Amino acid sequence: MNYRDFGNTGEKISALGFGCMRLPEYEKDGKSFVDQEKTDEMLAFAFENGVNYFDTAPHYCNHNSEAAVGHAVKAFRDKILISTKCPMDDDLTGDKYRRLLERSLKRLDTDHIDFYHFWGIGRKQFDELILKNNLLETAARAKQEGLIRHISFSFHDDPSVIKYIVDTSESLGVKMESMLCQYNLLDRANEEMIKYVHGKGLGTIAMGPVGGGRLAAPTDLYSRLTGKSAIATYELAFRFCLGNPDLNCALSGMQNIDMVRNNIKVASDGAAFSESEWQQLGEALEEIKKFSELYCTGCKYCQPCPVGINIPHIFEMYTYRNVYGLKDHAGHMMQEYLKKGGKTFKDCIDCGTCEKKCPQHLEIRKNLDMVCRLLGE
Ligand code: SF4
Ligand code: SF4
Structure with a gap:
């Protein structure tokens, strides 16, 4: 497994992160459950093969992901980084932030969360919830108490808002420490801002590196782009993401053990594109923009x-x-x-x-x- 410095957080992060939003599920009496046995096997296999970042959220897998992850990582909890998220409910106050954090800690069965995200924020949530209700201070307090180790955000808005969020937080004395945002072969809108926040010392993670599964199909895209022999599309997608020198980790929502195996293989091969290959490929990709x-x-x-x-x-x-x-x-x-x-x-x-x-x-x-x-x- 390839490891990188995770911004200035002092952590080393595996190039492949485990997204726990598509864990195997089954239905019983009209209710959804996570298949715990398969989940335990998948997460343990990932850990044994070097993955050290596991990302979940309260609503994933019909609200069952956090508890399933907590159970699956129990034996190696202190050797990994757990990431989860605070939902940006319209009535989110400091008290509610705290209650949601405590609920996540309980579900994950842990005494601290390594990366606690303001979930899916844009300008509106940042201004109308985080700033208005002093949630940066609330987060900083939770950090002082050791309940969270790093303050993070995940993002859905116009890329320029990223700079606003990071700079405003810093000017208020609470630095954002990592960012999770959309980035893949077909959507490079956040690329410039990933560079910006990386330069400011934040850890950077891409979600959707394989385009929400869309790049899972076999294709001759790589040979069309480079003239070299074809590779599997998910491999191309990963190597592209991991070739970006400003990106620390590509998160993949893995559904079964075969996916875990394949992704680990790609991330372990030292196969990330070099910076010059990545740049060349980026130029060729302009050509396929019309497809997106x-x-x-x-x-x-x-x-x-x-x-x-x-x-x-x-x-x-x-x-x-x-x-x-x-x-x-x-x-x-x-x-x-x-x-x-x-x-x-x-x-x-x-x-x-x-x-x-x-x-x-x-x-x-x-x-x-x-x-x-x-x-x-
Ligand atoms: S697809 Fe049509 S019916 Fe369905 S939610 Fe959208 S607008 Fe409504
Ligand atoms: S699935 Fe596609 S169309 Fe539906 S909300 Fe997500 S991006 Fe939009």
Whole structure:
């Protein structure tokens, strides 16, 4: 495993981080549970192979992820870094922050959290919750008490807001110590800001390095970009992320042991692109930018749709067709979807709730119409 200095936090972080948002689950009596046995096996295997950063959040896996992670890492808790997040509820006060922190500590069955994030913030949450309710001070107090070791944030907004958050926090005497943000082959919008915060000493982590699973399909993308022989697309995605000298860790939401094995192999090979390779590839990537005009990360925040349209799945078909050129495969996916009674744009009742919830601010209805037409539906 490849390790890097995690900004100025004094920690060493593994190049591959374990995202615990897609742990294996099963249903019983209409309720969802995490498959603890498989989870224990996956996390232990990752740890034994050098992964030392495990990222969870209160809502992941139907609110079961934190407890499942706590159980899985029990035997090696003091040798790893645990990251979790404070939900930015509209009524978040200092007291509630504290209650949520204590709930996470309890679920994780630990006496401290290594990286505690203000979760998915943008300018609005920073101004209207964090600044207004003095939450930076609340976080600093929790840090002094040893309940959290580092103050962090994860981010969803225009990239320029990152500078505002980091600089404002610093000017108020509470430094942000690490940042988790979207960054991958097809979405490099935060790249400049990753460089900026890295220069200020923050640890930097990419979420979605494999594009919400979209880059899992085999492709000749790498050979098209470089003229070299093809490599697996997830490998390309990782090597690209890890080749960025300003990025410390790529977080992958791993669902099964095979994924853990594959990712560890890529992160262990010392296979990150060199800085010059990374730069060359970046230039070639400009060429494929045209493919990412419909950038759906598959986060599912737009779900459920009241009439049951599986929006991320339909957008995934578009990516297969237009980014990877897998036209037949995309057509086949639509046929399968329809066979199972899948709803499409023609069932849309135009309520607009999906668009209000999409962190990518996609014009979902317009795009659904376009994709459904394209795929002959
Ligand atoms: S606008 Fe259409 S696609 Fe979006 S949630 Fe409403 S019914 Fe579903
Ligand atoms: S909320 Fe937006 S980005 Fe997330 S799955 Fe839905 S359409 Fe895609």
